[in-house]
Amino acid sequence: MAVTRRQFMRVSAAGIAASTVGALGFGDAGEALAAGVRPFKLERATETRNACPYCAVACGVLIYSMADGTAKDAKPKVVHIEGDPDHPVNRGTLCSRGAASLGYVHSANRLKYPMHRKPGSDKFERVTWDFALDRIARLMKEDRDKNFVARNRDGVTVNRWLSTGFFGGSSLSNEAGYLTYKFVRSTGILAFEDQARI
Amino acid sequence: MSVLQALDLRRRSASTVPPPPAGKAAAVEVAKLIDVSKCIGCKACQAACLEWNDLQQPIGVTDGTYNNPTDLTPTSFTVMRFAEHEHGDELEWLIRKDGCMHCDDPGCLKACPAPGAIVQYTNGIVDFISENCIGCAYCVKGCPFNIPRISKVDHKAYKCTLCSDRVVVGQAPACAKACPTQAIYFGTKADMTAHAAKRIIDLKSRGYGNAGLYDPPGVGGTHVMYVLHHADKPSLYSGLPDNPRISPMVGLWKGMLKPISLAAIAFAGVFGLLHYVAKGPNRVTEHDEEQAAELEERKGA
């Protein structure tokens, strides 16, 4: 969701550049100054309201993104993240994790492609999404069909599947969490947990 | 504080700056107030500084303290310094955000022989202009707080800019914006001084009889100030100078420069550049410093 602060900044930045250079009125010092103060780097950026992904204070953040003018790919990239001053809890502030979260989005260790490690192998190999998803669905069905417990020893219908487990993540959105719940519970998996336990 | 801070120059290294045009309102002086009594040492300021300024500080190792990086570097403009202070049976963990103090009377600028490598804006911010820096490191010796660091990559001096690029568009410096507990405030120097006074009253009510504001007169006051619980002993805070003042050597520089014409300054700049190109970055040696102190003494006598 883009908001107007960016436009305000653009105006401000332009205004200050004109007035400063104009006011100086003298030679090298003016040039030195123009060279010295870094251009405000968010001038062309789009601002998106989001929430810090780390702790449960869930601070409001502003994500600044823009396309890299030099890249052939004109996809916008995140260039800066800072606290959302309107947010009642964090009031624009961030801790050392939130303030460095740009580095999480761009971490060298971000996963980009589905990978597959064969039994006994010492490496991951890249696979397609189709391969990965089909394989998982097959593995699930095979194990579920073999090990599903419809009734317990007393003959009570229990409809559970205990030989596969699912650890969910506490950083999922509520919507992703609910879809996860629907998906996992529908299979009869009981070993279904998340970080709330630990 | 006006949203738009006019960044007219007040001082420029090895140059004279003409006064701003008549009729122009004087710029409001800004200040960053670091309230050590509210600081939790979370390093948000360090992270925000690294991110905003696109600094690529190498990943180090731990030395068995919370100080990481262990010192200021050309790519770490600010670091938290953690000091464990015992008095009687009580313990205090005194955590100080270290970085450029933006002295009103900046020793670095006065020591700098390169025209325009260091400037001071009328709002009080002291900024390094890399393009003009010759890497001589005189600023390092001129600084009473041991702040500037010379890059081994481009042989230029670096330090906190007080986020002049943010201040110019009416935004607080990245560290002040991020600080979770508002241990870092930013505003006009007058407002910051008044705010500090309130904080000092609160601290005194909690038993810190010596709480006070650190705005050392030896450097003409600073545009980065501290609220200290023990203002009587600044050195408790990882060696914050009790009475900072500009090194005598810088006085000598000034003394020598006074009679020299602008042309000579230009020459000094060119010489500096040639010297740099030929020999690489210079360092002020201990010998230079001793000599300077001697000259200063003689002058005094």
Add this chain to the structure above:
Amino acid sequence: MTNSWNDIKNTDLVLIMGGNAAEAHPCGFKWVTEAKANNGAKLIVVDPRFTRSAAVADVYAPIRPGTDIAFLSGVMRYLLANGKIHREYAKAYTNATYLVKEGFKFEDGLFAGYDEARKNYVDRSTWEYQFDDQGMVKVDDTLQDRNCVLNLLKVHVERYTPEMVERIAGTPKAKFLQICEMIASTSTPDRTMTSMYALGWTQHTTGAQNIRSMAMIQLLLGNMGMPGGGVNALRGHSNVQGITDLALLSTSTPGYLVLPTDREATYDDYMKSRRFKPLRPGQTSFWQNYEKFFVSQQKSLFGKAATKDNNWAYDYLPKFDVSYDVLKMVDMMAAGQMNGLFCQGLNILMASPNKAKVATGLAKLKWMVVIDPLETETARFWENHGEYNNVDPKAIQTEVIQLPASTYAEEEGSATNSSRVIMWHWKAVDGPGESKSDMEIMSALHLRLKALYAKDGGAFPEPIVDTAWDYKKPENPDPAEVLKDINGYALEDIPDPADPSKVLLAAGKLLPTFAMMRDDGKTSGGMWIYTGVYTEAGNMSMRRDASDPTGLGIHPNWGFSWPANRRVLYNRASADPDGKPWSQRKKYLEWNGQRWAGGDVPDYGPTIAPDKNVGPFIMNQEGTARLFARAAMPDGPFPEHYEPMDAYIANPLHPKVTVNPVVRVFAADAKSFGTPDKFPIVATSYRLAEHFHYWTKNVHDNAVLQPEMFVEMGERLARAKGIKDGDWVEISSQRGAIKAKACVTKRIRPIMVDGSPCDVVGLPIHFGFIGLTRKSQPVNTLTPSVGDASVNTPEYKAFLVDVKKTTPPAAQPATV
């Protein structure tokens, strides 16, 4: 949190114990500094280490890890002995005056009904009230009966004298009494204390009872439901509150409903035990609505397939015989009882105790799917990383599929913070490479499995085939549509109960409140507590009006706080039984003659007059809060100090029952606990401000700010072992050994326990063999695989180790 981050500014006293808010939640801690600077509040920190929170505290006191109940019971004893309780509040709003059954007793460390052979309280029948002929609890308003809860509590805590607290917890008596006095100052109606805790209380074999102890103190002081009061869990991940609400937990369904057990063969069995009836005259037990919530949820899960005839698809839900919590899962894996495992944003190799056991378990799986935005130790558990993960890939037959997930910046949706406020976030950019959102991945897996079962059949295909996934774009649903599904709809016209000819809500409309839910299949709604978040008026989680009309930090139009947009829970208790605020200074809600008025939504019937005598704790059948827990806790109706499983001393209170007698210990772990003769040092593990769990070791700037594993130790221990700052140290426990750099500090002092000094070391949890930080063996190499008696949260906070100076590890290349 019962209250909220913003509400902390209203407090007069902050007690940080069992947490380290300045370190783990700096931006929430802001409200502590706000209360200090603008409300004259004082801050107390009780922690084994002098922490970053302690750095700005007014009073700091040390405590031995794992002895919080001794400390807090000592506080209760002080309050009761010195008359420093809010007597009117305790009498009216807690079960203080209720009479407990005659046979209830506590002797030599055990409550009544313990079965030594089964290591459990098999007979909890005396952990119960006395009832009259009407089934109502008997009370003694004069508080004279020796069996009334308050008198039983007095007797129970009498043993926790300041001397005993010092003996067990090591907190110096003078410091302890100073803190008691400060806490006692909030027993007056015009002052409140807030409690801020986190994993420092939960990660013990007595975790739930630690928190109960504080809840009891707050009830005695009259600080529940009050501005600036409450018991506030700071919580971990950004949406751990939402994911807990949504029940990604083995025995729950969304909204704190419970999965059926084997004992509930039929729907009637299940509902019978949940139609809770009031235990005091006139109470409105909230759970009377259980069936409405349950049926609406089944309609959301299974749509048309859930009908009255099939008992709302009751048999589509699995029934549980035992809890399949994290520790149980790892135990099953290690025993070769599991074939498949999904790890979706949970790095189990780092996150579950006893790494060796986890690694054994992962190697016994046939397959594992890892869904994560980042490389994790779990995904690469089979990879050899020298001494950091010394395994032979050839010997590990687990097939691993790793799927790249997007991050918060790359998707939209809502999340719920620890103040229970549901807030929307918007997508900024696309994720890298071929990464996909978790919503898309879950949809793809569900749809593929559904297609396989629809085509080929198999074991009980119905719940999979019938799961309602009728979103407009089933392969990648719009988050807004899913939030509506959680909120709930009218599936048919809902008639007005007062006048059946009128329609209260037309078919197809979103439910405005959970009060609209029906048990006849006319409504759907995935989770009743979130109903109201997305109504015909729009997506309430998107609201961004930061105004705060009362100045109390309520912000009623910012996001949506469950339930019913209520910001402070139990807020009816902020007024006296007549409906007047206990104090003008702490005014929050009051009865204005017609209704409950104030800046917040009442946690109560909005028009129930005070003279109806409905209690403010409407989630309990009594209408009051429980100082005596009845049989709700497996380890006793009152908290009791038990030593951690790695016990440092024999329990001074009852040496024959040193540890929690009902802790679940798996056979495989029976010999995994340490003893002080071999491991004479107490260790605790914790988080650092510079890192978030195991994520930020992959973030450059955070790796700069804390690059490497260390162990914090006091000067006495370091001297004794010849260790200096930066030296390499080996830390060993009964489970394993790791290396770390020494951080010798004045901030950890030996704690005097039972008259002798006890050395404590601290270990941050963040470092592993994947990441930009220096490689390290993870801390869970050392921690015991055992959990809290109530909820099985692992005991990470108190265990025994030894330390010695050692040689540096092999070269530590960073990054994968």
